[in-house]
Amino acid sequence: MLKVALIGAGKMGISHLSILGAHPDVQIVGVCDTSKIVSEVLEKYSGFECFTDYLKMVDKTKPDAVFVAVPTKFHYKMVKDLLERGKHVFSEKPFCLNPQESKELVDIAKSKKLINQVGYHNKFVGTFQEVKRIVDAGYIGDIQHFTGEAYGPVVIKKKSETWRSDPNEGGGCLMDYASHVIDLINDILSPIDSCKGAMLKSIYSKQVDDAVYALVGIESGETGVISVNWSDETYRKMSTSVTIIGSKGKIVSDANELKVYFKTKDFPEGYSKGWNVKYVTDLTEEVSFYLRGEEYSAQIDYFIKAVQGIVPNVINTFESAWKTDLSISIIKKSS
Amino acid sequence: MERILFGDNQFFAVNHISDEKSRAQAIKFKDDAAIMKVLDDARAAGINTFMCTTHDRIANVCDIIRDNPEKYEGFKIYPCMPYAHKYANAVTELGIVGTLKEYVPGNFFGSLFKGGMAVISKDFISIMELLIDAEMKMFKGIDTPVIFLQNVITDLLLGLGMKDFLIAFAHHIEKKYNAEAGFITMNLPQLLPVLEEGGIKNPIICASINKVNFRMSGGKELYEQILSEGRARVIAMQVLGGGAIPAREALEYVSKLPNVESILFGASSKQNIQNTVETINHYDSQKIMVS
Numbered sequence: 001m002l003k004v005a006l007i008g009a010g011k012m013g014i015s016h017l018s019i020l021g022a023h024p025d026v027q028i029v030g031v032c033d034t035s036k037i038v039s040e041v042l043e044k045y046s047g048f049e050c051f052t053d054y055l056k057m058v059d060k061t062k063p064d065a066v067f068v069a070v071p072t073k074f075h076y077k078m079v080k081d082l083l084e085r086g087k088h089v090f091s092e093k094p095f096c097l098n099p100q101e102s103k104e105l106v107d108i109a110k111s112k113k114l115i116n117q118v119g120y121h122n123k124f125v126g127t128f129q130e131v132k133r134i135v136d137a138g139y140i141g142d143i144q145h146f147t148g149e150a151y152g153p154v155v156i157k158k159k160s161e162t163w164r165s166d167p168n169e170g171g172g173c174l175m176d177y178a179s180h181v182i183d184l185i186n187d188i189l190s191p192i193d194s195c196k197g198a199m200l201k202s203i204y205s206k207q208v209d210d211a212v213y214a215l216v217g218i219e220s221g222e223t224g225v226i227s228v229n230w231s232d233e234t235y236r237k238m239s240t241s242v243t244i245i246g247s248k249g250k251i252v253s254d255a256n257e258l259k260v261y262f263k264t265k266d267f268p269e270g271y272s273k274g275w276n277v278k279y280v281t282d283l284t285e286e287v288s289f290y291l292r293g294e295e296y297s298a299q300i301d302y303f304i305k306a307v308q309g310i311v312p313n314v315i316n317t318f319e320s321a322w323k324t325d326l327s328i329s330i331i332k333k334s335s
Numbered sequence: 336m337e338r339i340l341f342g343d344n345q346f347f348a349v350n351h352i353s354d355e356k357s358r359a360q361a362i363k364f365k366d367d368a369a370i371m372k373v374l375d376d377a378r379a380a381g382i383n384t385f386m387c388t389t390h391d392r393i394a395n396v397c398d399i400i401r402d403n404p405e406k407y408e409g410f411k412i413y414p415c416m417p418y419a420h421k422y423a424n425a426v427t428e429l430g431i432v433g434t435l436k437e438y439v440p441g442n443f444f445g446s447l448f449k450g451g452m453a454v455i456s457k458d459f460i461s462i463m464e465l466l467i468d469a470e471m472k473m474f475k476g477i478d479t480p481v482i483f484l485q486n487v488i489t490d491l492l493l494g495l496g497m498k499d500f501l502i503a504f505a506h507h508i509e510k511k512y513n514a515e516a517g518f519i520t521m522n523l524p525q526l527l528p529v530l531e532e533g534g535i536k537n538p539i540i541c542a543s544i545n546k547v548n549f550r551m552s553g554g555k556e557l558y559e560q561i562l563s564e565g566r567a568r569v570i571a572m573q574v575l576g577g578g579a580i581p582a583r584e585a586l587e588y589v590s591k592l593p594n595v596e597s598i599l600f601g602a603s604s605k606q607n608i609q610n611t612v613e614t615i616n617h618y619d620s621q622k623i624m625v626s
Binding site for chain 1: 347348349350351352353354355357358361420423424426427430431432435459487490491492493494495496497499500521522525547548549550551552553554576577578579
């Protein structure tokens, strides 16, 4: 049994906690949250030992691994403290408020040989995994253009302030929402390392951006567009998609449906020339416990297995999340 | 429960395989009249139970049903609560405590917060009961013999080990609404023993059951084994495996499974509804002939 603790029982934290609670190899040894009501419910009905001080929790419960699901501005200090105490760490995204902090954590985790992962769950979505496989194998040919998009109804009226509406706490569409798209592009193609121009627009929020539109370049030399808006109420929930146009074909994929067009006879097995459509249901492995999408269970299972030494620690590492933080900072600077 | 239940995903742009189809559905069912038309098509095909989430727009459907008592005589609704996105968005916006303040009715929460946390701590089950009552308001005067907890909440509580809430849900539904509680889940094998331990024998469970192992946590074989034991009144949903299987093949598989009491499906066109009903009836009649 792996002893796991969690810091921050908010929306993502509670979701992680439920998936961890159902995991056959995990024992939850402690939960840290500042909300009394949340702690009381978890203690009374789940029987978890709850804390308000994460260092006390770690000292007392001696977990092997810790999940960090607090607002972004706390990630750096907490993750650093945890790494220094020799804990494997799963951190929520975005990783840190700036890439200097992320880089420092990358180096500590590396030097201490600790398993590290960040919650960019799209990397565990079957369609996006397939997009990466097709692109990596060269079936799309030379990349000519890409578009990364995400739309959803997060902020659809002027509303009360939370940490997500505070630019100093990691709030805003670029940090919170566009980071998913940026991270996907970085992973499928190569990291975004330049920005030819970006618009960060406020629609309802007073202090932060609600939409991000940017022309970007990636390390391998190609260019594309990032278009993200979290104030679009025509979407029922977040919809993330990538379009990649290459010399040999074109891919349009979201988390449910992958459409790919091959211009030539050079296509992967199971595909044909012209348009092909694959659904996530064909591309997804069953999980042992389902809560809200296979990817959420799969990313946790992957982390647990990495700590157990069963899988390599190569998906959503601190290093990849640091590069995403770098890309975010480059886009922010250009706006 | 009737053999065939009609679902509501198509009305609210819930499509597990295509965002494009979602949008097309959102456009098609913009007006309540379009929803009612499809419900009437379902009734004409012999389906008299509508299983639906407690989405705001269902309140309009309920109004129409109440206003036309003769037309909808014998028509039943199985409410499924809560409409999760409402709360999920609220938690993002307001936090957990803020969401409770927003949705727990009356002054209950206000006064408790004023009185400090100590007062509140003892009675989370009562808070849940108030939330259930708030969700049930729209169904007043409508026949709701089975009332469901949505899978995201069932499974969240299951993973957190909070079985007290699952049991309390069932008790409140029985006591206050003189109805049976149902549980929607993606984790039938894990849920069933928890409900049994809590004293709920032969519970109504609605789970993803299909030929392609889609959202059947623990695997199809385990599901088939549990079904063969007859420990639950099972409703099969997502029988088309998110659209991955040809309809006929999908329905044959699920129709022939033992102890699947009902099959839940949703469709937008009259033709699709008729075909599905006829296909299920066809395989059911084969089963009767064999036995």
